[in-house]
Amino acid sequence: MSTFILLTITGVGLGAMYFLIASGLSLIYGLMGVLNFAHGSFLTVGAYAAWEASTHVGGGPGTKLVVATLAALAAGGLVAALVELLLIRPLYRRPIEQVLVTVGLALALGALVEAIWGFDARQFPVPSWLIDTTTIFGAHIPNDRFLEIATAAIVLVGLTAFLRYTRYGLIIRAGVENRAMVTALGIDVRKAFTLVFALGGLAAALAGVLSGVYFGTIDPSRGTSLLIFAFIVVVIGGFGSIGGTAVAAVVVGLIQQYANYYASSGLGDLAVVLLLAVVLLLKPEGLSPKVAH
């Protein structure tokens, strides 16, 4: 029983990270139709900005983590907004070129990170209280899992409130359905595009920090490896749906954990791909298609 609880909470924690990456990816595709292969780079940039900041500030591990997170958010949000303004915006209505640019950017940013910080993994500064465990029904759960789950829950609530209660949220929800009609109401939807990219960058950078906490290290390929699962989450959840993305992220995280433990180590990834195939066969539009909510 304690093993099952540990696997479940760890799976939800992993799902929380997937959600943070996938939510931005989902909104960007849902609103703009841009398949952003550079989204994992926002995570990597955020993670390394966090690591770099933590090496330059004094104070305890908790202070370092807070400063590192702020640096990650600033870097992730800024890079994402610049990518939209400088590279994606000139290529509206040219989807193939957009995809090629995001693929090229992912490779270029990965190479840049490797050139600056090297290929080897770096130890991420994790406060000891996050490494400690809390016992729940006999299961010793590392505290970082709760941080990951709580962070994703706050982002989910915040994003949902933003989409539901703000003018820009209304524009994004409408734009996911029919972008041309939003402009035909006199709205400059390009501002919403930049905002969505920046929000996606912020969430991905946050995932970068949390992945450092979860794995204890960061490396240049972290964004790319997590992006694959984020894409699967988005396809299962439905492009443009935050709620669907959240559910799909948790399901993918749990299936990975259960399959790795109860079947065979390494089968988790295969189980996720099988789940994707089943969803595509039975519900190709995803769990909650094309409505941002």
Added chain:
Amino acid sequence: MALIAVDDLHVHLGESHVLQGVSFEVPEGGVTALLGRNGVGKTTTLRAMMGLVPRRGSVSLAGEELNRLPTHAIVRRGVGYVPEDREVFAGLTVEENLRLAERNGSPRYELVYELFPELKTRAGQKAGTLSGGQQQMVAIARALLNDNPVLLVDEPTKGLAPLLVTEVAAALERAAQLATVLLVEQNLAVVARVAQQVVVLDSGRVVHAGGANELLGDPDRIRELLGVHGGAH
């Protein structure tokens, strides 16, 4: 003087040269109907004027060239648009659909609720669950919510029951008191009721322009231009 002047407007959609030099003028006030058989380019003309399709040529509003402006900037010059097939946001409520259309500090909710009281009672309902007629009300209300001097309205009675056609025609009459309306419409009875001028398209070109009564009073000409029997009067 014409409020809207369209001059030598060309649109290519894929291999098809849909508009082949469309030119016409819309005088200020009242309703000008854009008529023609199916597929002659009426909807494409409105979409080109709104900047929703790539186009070449000139569209001016009160002397200001619109053709280089993006769609949202054209709308902000005071051009409201009611698209063919309504295009309401199905996942948003009626109230959210209207709120999205607000452009200034004084949206005319009193006017739209006076014209379409049903929208007030259905404010919290998802637009995707409305009937076709109710969705058309939302689409027209979005355009009327702001003080637009020009309205481009594309087949507002398409697929509606006769009672709703009358309601929509009444709304168009009211809209014409507040703005200059360019109306694409297949229902000649509605055209006869609301329009003062007509422009007829055929194969992407203007083949007739003049007073509505002159054309609608000439069944032979209607048959020649539109391929239908003139039963408007």
